Amino acid sequence: xxxTTIGIVNQKGGVGKTTxxxxxxxxxxxxxxxxxxxxxxxxxxxTSGLGLAKQPGAxxxxxxxxxxxxxxxxxxxxxxxxxxxxxxxDLSGAEVEMARTDAYLHCVKEALAPIxxxxxxxxxxxxxxxxxxxxxxxxxTASNSVILPIQCEYFALEGLAVMSRVIRQLRESGxxxxxxxxxxxxxxxxxxxxxxxxxxxEVVTHYGPKVFETLIPRNIRLAEAPSFGKPVIFHxxxxxxxxxxxxxxxxxLQRRHPEQADDRPALGAALRRIFDTPQPExxxxxxxxx
Ligand code: ATP
Ligand code: MG
Numbered sequence: 155x156x157x158t159t160i161g162i163v164n165q166k167g168g169v170g171k172t173t174x175x176x177x178x179x180x181x182x183x184x185x186x187x188x189x190x191x192x193x194x195x196x197x198x199x200x201t202s203g204l205g206l207a208k209q210p211g212a213x214x215x216x217x218x219x220x221x222x223x224x225x226x227x228x229x230x231x232x233x234x235x236x237x238x239x240x241x242x243x244d245l246s247g248a249e250v251e252m253a254r255t256d257a258y259l260h261c262v263k264e265a266l267a268p269i270x271x272x273x274x275x276x277x278x279x280x281x282x283x284x285x286x287x288x289x290x291x292x293x294x295t296a297s298n299s300v301i302l303p304i305q306c307e308y309f310a311l312e313g314l315a316v317m318s319r320v321i322r323q324l325r326e327s328g329x330x331x332x333x334x335x336x337x338x339x340x341x342x343x344x345x346x347x348x349x350x351x352x353x354x355x356e357v358v359t360h361y362g363p364k365v366f367e368t369l370i371p372r373n374i375r376l377a378e379a380p381s382f383g384k385p386v387i388f389h390x391x392x393x394x395x396x397x398x399x400x401x402x403x404x405x406x407l408q409r410r411h412p413e414q415a416d417d418r419p420a421l422g423a424a425l426r427r428i429f430d431t432p433q434p435e436x437x438x439x440x441x442x443x444x
Contacts, residue, residue, distance in 0.1 A: 180385030205383025
């Protein structure tokens, strides 16, 4: 079966990229999908969040500069169907070396190409750092599509506008002519605040069906699971964070294969309810129309 490569991207920090990467990966694996999570952030949060030590020499760095095959860096995790290529601080040095190569935008794509060609995985998820640096731009050229986690706060809207412009430019420049936004995930949602609801409304107004109907709530179990080196479903399988990421995974798969949709209730009631809630007169008009 063909491998789909998906970047989890947002140049804003702390919006839930890594949390989404780890937990979407784990929930896909739980549904018997074969998943490779590639940690492309020198902070290596996805690495430690899946219970691996940050080890010098263990990152994709040598593969990015053509010195070793990426497959040499694949490690299994404690979780079935879920492998990882870890990261560590040295990966930041890769950016400098990559910049010196001719195909500097395609290092990640070329490094992962043999793994993609092999078809060993259904999904390769790429976790990014909060920058639009060389590694993130490489992720955008290597990905079939991207998931944009955004925090339900005002500044998030500005970040989203920047991301969608960069993605459009990559498509139009030919660097990645087929890249698309797989979906926008609203994270750290706190339904008690008007602002969160207003941000959701604003994003849905501008991005419509690109927004995943599943909202990821603020949930303490999600925040503490990485300190146990576990995805949340292995930390507290019934907490709201586990329920939310399982539902996001179901929605993600249903969108890709509507014909395989199961007969459970339709998604989206929560999002529709928020959308229908009357909001203050002044809109959060910060997403440029394009
Ligand atoms: P960075 O840009 O630094 O890589 P990020 O976008 O990957 O950050 P995360 O590391 O996933 O963001 O999340 C930032 C912090 O918020 C972490 O401490 C994480 O545990 C916590 N967090 C993320 N999502 C949730 C949530 N839904 N509920 C509670 N805490 C969360
Ligand atoms: Mg992160």
